[in-house]
Amino acid sequence: MDHTSTLTLTVNGTKVSRTVQPRTHLIDFLRDELGLTGSHIGCEHGVCGACTVRVDGTIVRGCLTLAVQCEGKAVDTVEGLSDSGELAQLQQAFHERNALQCGYCTPGMLVAALDLVKSEPDATRERIREHLSGNYCRCTGYQAIVDAIETVLVHRRKEARA
């Protein structure tokens, strides 16, 4: 248990170095070590998606990833993706459509949605629902979330054509 190692990685564009226990999960590292509390913990067993963050451009579950696995990698969380503006369109659409209630699932939803918006510009409602199937939301019933993401996709498709 006392065994620790030094971890160096880039989080939201900033290089950080910390001493961590090998058993520390990425989500705990982000929240407890770095104070990045935007990503949440819902189940700690990979089912709910509340802890979804991006590692080297790919979305992962922060509760199933060990911090030490991220050595040398680039981690992006909702805080960084908000500040960089990458999430701005989705955030606006979520806000206007009330695609969140308590907001606890929202950071994970947004990071998962961003992944879809970037990788599948032609995604249908069905595909949106499928893609979000690993992200639990108890409040909304999902429809508003699907609507908001669809709005962004439609908007981007229009932009792309123009």
Add this chain to the structure above:
Amino acid sequence: MTARDELPVKGSKTRTQAGYIGKAEPRANAKRLLQGRGSFIDDLRFPRLAQVVFLRSPHAHAKIRKLDFSKARTAPGVIAVVDGRAVAEYCTPWVGVLSHLKGLKSAPQFPIAIDRACWQGEAVAAVVAETRAQAEDACELIVAEYDPLPAVIDMHEALAGRHVIHPDLGDNICFNREVDFGAVEAAFAKADVVVEESYSFGRHTGVCLEGRAILADYNAAEHTLTVHHATQAPHMMQDIFSKHLNIPEANVRVICRDIGGAYGIKVHVYPDEMCTAALSIMLRRPVKFVADRMESFLSDIHAREHKVKVRLAATKAGEILAFDLDDLTAIGPYSVYPRTSGIEGNQVVNLTGGPYKHQNYRAKLNVVFTNKNVTCQYRAVGHPIAVALTEGIVDLAAQKLGMDPAEFRRRNLVPDDAYPYTGAAGMKFELLSHHQCLDKLLALMDYKALRAEQAELRKKGVYRGIGLAAMIEVTNPSPAFYGVGGARISAQDGATLRLEPTGMLTVLSSVTEQGQGTEGIFAQIAATAVGVTMDKVKVITGDTSTTPYGGGTWASRGAGIGGEAVLQAGKALRSNILDIAAAILSVDKATLDVYNNEIIDAASGASRLPLAELGRVAYFRPDTLPMKFQSELMVTRHYTPREYGFTFTNGIQASLVEIHPDTGFVKLLKHWCVEDCGTVINPMLVDEQIRGGVVQGIGGALFEECHYSEDGQLLNASMADYLVPMSGEMPDIVCGHVESPTKSSELGAKGVGEAGTAGAPGAVMNAINDALAPLNARVNSMPFTPERILDALGAANAKG
């Protein structure tokens, strides 16, 4: 002028800011959550913060023979390891009873079990350490030995009472109630058609994405306790902390910032949370507890474990004559404090048959103790059961009469012009709109076309079903709900409005926010009432030391009760603003109005004075005002519903499903809900409350059940094993509204937060049975898993 004429909140003929009521305004407070900048309890950082974890009983019922903490106490980072006796020195026990639920009984409950554990998951020891990981490591070092006791798991066993869980209580019956209105026997005797069916409802739970969470911070120097708490009812908790921890009420402050879902789960007193507060006092430092997922399944209240037999009597012509009900429900080993676990069953008795005009009704209810986790009020409390069994038996009667289910309902729903009306169960309805809702629903879904399509598809071997569920719903509860039974739970709420020097408006409300949009609609009401634009309004909730006293958020009461208080405070503030304006401008108050952040001339609409200027004068240059004039730019008003015990709402839902007879899978194709919640303050938020509620109801109908083994082990305490609705399986939900404002308040708003959950399970059940009807199969045990549907199909086949 009457109050209503002075400030019509809708359809204003004056220039008063009427614009925000009824508008789909996005919620300002959602922005921080969208950027991950909310502050949930586990996000808070405190100096000297310690974390507590609990050792929980692995047995459903056992004597605690031995607890050896010696190894745990010396583990790294450990601050304290305590048992029930140690914590009881700091926190008195409680008993969850209410005097108006006559005869309801329960046993004293302690923060940590003393000598005996009564369900698997009850805390038997607590470990406090510098970090959670350290506390968890140390928890594993506790040596605990138990002598298992006979566990009462089955509710019939509990009723039979071979083993009595709390010997002092004499039996396992927490509460029973029998009602008999009209002439039930005679009605059944003369009926042309009698149908009878039994329904069972799986025990399920709320699965808030954020686990229960509390951070208690005791200041020994001041003898004050500040509790950051994920609770729906901060003033109730202030009272309870004060009473059981022996700290003067004014020294207890409960703060609720962001809360990751609640739905009734976070409105109860939990032993581990009381323990956390006690530990903060004992250790004189801040202590935090956040339930992990397994603890949530084991210790968040469960709900809805009912077995119900229901009978319905009708005439050939399709008139319902009577309902007869026998409900048995099991609540775990304790009635939950302070709301009790008798309410759910009581609601089933009060609500069954509620939409219909029969006048004969009999019901019997038994609420029994078992050695499973406790149950208590969870979103829609009793409604999903009452609606499903009412609507299930109504459909069965329609089937037996060969009548279309929509038509059968039309003949029996209480007419829209019959109000005020008292139902067979004695509930008083001010104004409902069952027929308007039914008509609207049938049009919205194009019922006829769907029936035609269903018939066509059946010929092709596609089994679709359409299910309807009419409902009534308890909202805006008066003190009759809890207060009269002795619970120190406020039925009243308050709002304070303050005009700031720059013309901004601060609103403080005793209602809390868990994402419903309370703060958003209060901003809409306040802006409307005072005459400012929404961007000028800031709403603050969830702090006992700053907001007015009130009940908080539960039982669909926030908009109707808290909203009315905001409206009344807003009107009073507007009047005060006009007094100041009249003084500044030396004109008659009656010639002025407030509109768009300005004082205007009421007749011409000409701008006279910006509110920012009025604020500047009132706060910084009162010397320029007439000698005896004192401005009052802060106003508080309260509101308590009094005329009716509850402001009932009504609505109707429909579900369209497709069944795959080979696999037993149910595909939800679409869902509709038409609801009458009176004045709709924000249609978008209302619809999203309904949609979220519907999906929660669907969860109970199709997926969710806490499975217990015969010896009381919860078998599926993880999100991998306990299925919840995910986006892929959920249908789109179409919402419609009828608006019959309540006259008991000026705002006219009734509650809506639980409507979706109330009606969805019944609608889905009826749709499934409608799809199964040509196969001669029927299901009546929720959740309707593929296995249960296949079983029903198998039984139908066996019968040939």
